[in-house]
Amino acid sequence: MTLKRPLIAWNRRKIVYDATVLSLAALFAFGHYAFAAMTGLETGRPAILRALGATAFALATIAILIGPAARLAPKLFLPVLYNRRHLGVIAFLIMGGHVGLALTDPAAAPLIEDFAAARLAGAIESGSAFAAPFRLYGLAAFLIFALMAATSHDFWLSRLSPRRWKALHMAVYAAFALCLLHIVAGALQTGKGARVLLGTAGAAGAVAAVIHLAAASRKTPRRARRKRMKDWLDAGPADRLAAGAALIVRLPGDRDAAIFRTPEGLFALSNACSHQMGPLGEGCVRAGVVTCPWHGYEFDLRTGRAPAPYTDRVPVYAVREEGGRLLVKSTPD
Ligand code: HEM
Ligand code: FES
Known part of the structure; x- marks a missing residue:
């Protein structure tokens, strides 16, 4: 008798993993909100929007770093790598909350205005990637994450073949770069908390680059x-x-x-x-x-x-x- 491989199903380990990620994410988002409220930066809807964006970005950064980190220190990081797809999907759901709040904000201009030819031409003329409407970078990143979340299940893995599936999921690096542009351009364009944001985005980008280079130098096969x-x-x-x-x-x-x-x-x-x-x-x-x-x-x-x-x-x-x-x-x- 031959058997097809079972899909990696729900088990106790996965439930504990997801519960831990969700609890840590809730703690991070709450801490972000509390910090903004206590320092008098903002409260209410804008603070929730930022807290969700920051939490989703933190989880996406961990999801990207965990592969090379597990290569450098397998004992420590393999348990986190084990269910990385769920980590990515949880990040995407929290991102959905951030995007939903941003797109339904009555005080914000409709997103369609960011596509105005005059705005885009002005950004191209300035020659700076940070001059383009920052929400468009967020939108592009969100669409890529949506495609990856939708195809994250083993069903798509077997439909697409592991090679194609992996190639598709490499797009996470493009989405991450777009997130960094969204955050930095947003901070520059709105001027809100610019120093903290620039520092965070710069640090996340630098850590991602350093860990990947270190792991690549270890992995490069003879x-x-x-x-x-x-x-x-x-x-x-x-x-x-x-x-x-x-x-x-x-x-x-x-x-x-x-x-x-x-x-x-x-x-x-x-x-x-x-x-x-x-x-x-x-x-x-x-x-x-x-x-x-x-x-x-x-x-x-x-x-x-x-x-x-x-x-x-x-x-x-x-x-x-x-x-x-x-x-x-x-x-x-
Ligand atoms: C249609 C898509 C999106 C829209 C319309 C949007 C909108 C916004 C807005 C209005 C802000 C506040 C900017 C400011 O006042 O300085 C913001 C900040 C932010 N967004 Fe998005 N966003 C989108 C997608 C994303 C995605 C995919 C991520 C990825 C995780 C993300 C992460 C962030 C982060 C980390 C911040 C800064 C939070 C902070 O201040 O700590 N956004 N976004
Ligand atoms: S068992 Fe999933 S990649 Fe080997």
Whole structure:
């Protein structure tokens, strides 16, 4: 009998995760509102609008940072990465509250006025991205987040294929940049709390850039060099791969293989999990089986197959040690 993978369903861990995120978000929004009220900045509707915007932005920033952070310190951050899609959807729902309040504000000009040709031409003429109506940046970001939230379910993952789904969800970086423009341009154009806002947006952008660069420098796989023997590639000195560890190697065609050294010998699998392309090389290996660090799919190191009754598998590469070097085959078995 074969079984299709069940969709990652609701479970106790997910409920605790969502409840924690919602409680922390409520605390943050309340703190934001209380600060604005106590310092005499504003109260009521405008303060709620800002508190919701700031909370949604904080959650979106965490959702973006959690991937690279988990690569740098897996023990600490993998539990947060586990349900990142829910984090993104919660951020989107809070964003919806912010956008709803902004668009129904009787004191604000209708959004359509931001599209006026004269305003846009003036912004282009000024040559500054911060001169364009800040609400339009927010609108563009919101539409991207809406598309991602709508396709976040595993149903769309299997309809679109993991590769296309992942490419679509890379748009989160464009949405994040648009949010930063929305916040900075908004602060400059309205002059309200400009210093705090500019500081926050600058800090979030800088932290995101630094963590991504640090994680990328760790992750960048070694590019295997071509050896004389056809199809076998040199993955570097064998002593680089300690017992119980994995080494990620870039193969021709921009594929990554993960080479594992276990008590049973050397094994190499595609580094991309068949579920959502999670990094198998960062997974835990027990009894010849690697567990994907993202959602726990398992694969036999010898065959690349998931344990029965599941039928999915990842490509397996031949690997061997010769003259103190690791050699991996460039095409899967
Ligand atoms: C149609 C879409 C949107 C509209 C019309 C809109 C409107 C506004 C308005 C009117 C403000 C107050 C600006 C000021 O007085 O300085 C604001 C601030 C803000 N918005 Fe939006 N927004 C939109 C989308 C978004 C999105 C997608 C995010 C992402 C999280 C976002 C995050 C923020 C943040 C963080 C602030 C500053 C809050 C603070 O003062 O701490 N907005 N937005
Ligand atoms: S990416 Fe979800 S289990 Fe591997």
